[in-house]
Amino acid sequence: MNENPFSLWVYLAQSPLLWLTVTLSVYAVADAVSLATRRHPLANPVLHSIWIIGAFLLVTGTSYTTYFSGAQFVHFLLGPATVALAVPLYENRKVVAAAILPMLVALVVGSVAAIVSVVALAEIAGLPRVVILSLAPKSVTAGVAMGISESLHADPSLTAVSTVLTGIMGAIIVTPLMNRAGINDFRARGFAVGIAAHGIGTARAFQVDAVAGVFSGIAMGLNALVTSLLVPLAVTLLIR
Amino acid sequence: MIASLSLILLCQLIGEVIVRGLNWPMPGPVLGLMFLLLLLLARDRFALLASGPLRDGGVENASRVLLANLSLMFVPAGVGVVQKLDLLAEHGIAIIVILALSVVITLLATVATFLLVSRFMSGGEGAS
Numbered sequence: 001m002n003e004n005p006f007s008l009w010v011y012l013a014q015s016p017l018l019w020l021t022v023t024l025s026v027y028a029v030a031d032a033v034s035l036a037t038r039r040h041p042l043a044n045p046v047l048h049s050i051w052i053i054g055a056f057l058l059v060t061g062t063s064y065t066t067y068f069s070g071a072q073f074v075h076f077l078l079g080p081a082t083v084a085l086a087v088p089l090y091e092n093r094k095v096v097a098a099a100i101l102p103m104l105v106a107l108v109v110g111s112v113a114a115i116v117s118v119v120a121l122a123e124i125a126g127l128p129r130v131v132i133l134s135l136a137p138k139s140v141t142a143g144v145a146m147g148i149s150e151s152l153h154a155d156p157s158l159t160a161v162s163t164v165l166t167g168i169m170g171a172i173i174v175t176p177l178m179n180r181a182g183i184n185d186f187r188a189r190g191f192a193v194g195i196a197a198h199g200i201g202t203a204r205a206f207q208v209d210a211v212a213g214v215f216s217g218i219a220m221g222l223n224a225l226v227t228s229l230l231v232p233l234a235v236t237l238l239i240r
Numbered sequence: 241m242i243a244s245l246s247l248i249l250l251c252q253l254i255g256e257v258i259v260r261g262l263n264w265p266m267p268g269p270v271l272g273l274m275f276l277l278l279l280l281l282a283r284d285r286f287a288l289l290a291s292g293p294l295r296d297g298g299v300e301n302a303s304r305v306l307l308a309n310l311s312l313m314f315v316p317a318g319v320g321v322v323q324k325l326d327l328l329a330e331h332g333i334a335i336i337v338i339l340a341l342s343v344v345i346t347l348l349a350t351v352a353t354f355l356l357v358s359r360f361m362s363g364g365e366g367a368s
């Protein structure tokens with residue numbers, strides 16, 4: 001037997017093995033619970049994985065840097081998953097081509113609404129400038145948002161957090177909001193959640209309806225493009 | 241599976257190289273997405289391309305596996321919230337309210353625009 005169980009912990013806490021295992025198993029449980037509640041919006045697996053893992057890090061006194069050195073392998077897959085969006089886009093090219101005009105107009109309006117609303121509200125609330133800059137790209141997928149944040153000399157880790165929070169909120173709000181508004185065009189519903197809530201919204205859209213998922217994925221891809229062009233412009237125009 | 245993953249990574253790599261090399265204000269993976277889409281479209285035209293990962297739905301299956309697990313990939317960045325607890329204690333309520341309002345505004349503006357334009361286009365022909 002090991003004479004000092006603490007040294008085993010020290011060893012494990014430094015290796016990617018432990019943090020990968022924690023990330024995947026907590027998510028697997030959260031996802032199983034979400035499935036058991038028939039994908040209830042409030043059982044969002046990302047939300048519950050984050051607070052459980054976060055609490056575990058705080059209790060064990062583990063730094064985020066140590067955690068991320070293991071979990072980065074999962075984080076890395078965001079890039080390839082973005083490339084993979086080409087496949088649903090290709091498979092649904094006819095439905096997409098038929099809706100190209102509504103998509104392009106909604107893309108521009110939605111992107112502008114996402115950036116202007118968050119910057120204006122944050123200005124009204126009197127948040128510090130660096131926080132406002134970090135919130136501005138919150139509607140695009142985490143990897144892209146962090147890149148934009150870096151180029152603005154904002155705080156990329158705050159951007160990552162607000163991006164994920166935005167995605168979770170969008171995923172929770174979209175179904176009840178659209179049902180209440182009486183909107184049953186799943187192309188429009190999916191497109192809106194992809195613009196507002198990037199990949200987490202897209203994952204939610206795929207749970208609800210395949211067409212919604214495809215439109216959400218397209219919206220997320222296009223929004224990444226438009227937002228990376230618009231945020232620097234918006235920042236110079238909107239922030240004093 | 242390996243060949244399909246390689247193709248996806250290769251698309252991303254080319255995207256990153258071009259974006260970094262030419263200093264384009266665009267994320268590499270988004271350009272990679274366009275490359276993969278062009279490859280799939282070109283495959284329909286040139287039978288020669290239908291080999292390796294582009295044969296028998298290889299790259300399609302690998303992509304489906306990745307996309308089926310998309311929400312997992314946001315967990316590591318989201319756990320970064322533990323680094324921001326002091327900031328959230330100070331401004332957390334404001335930030336959460338602002339993000340929630342912005343999400344609702346964005347959802348409604350986007351969905352309304354999409355529906356208005358598609359109704360305008362169908363011009364009352366009674367399209368579904």
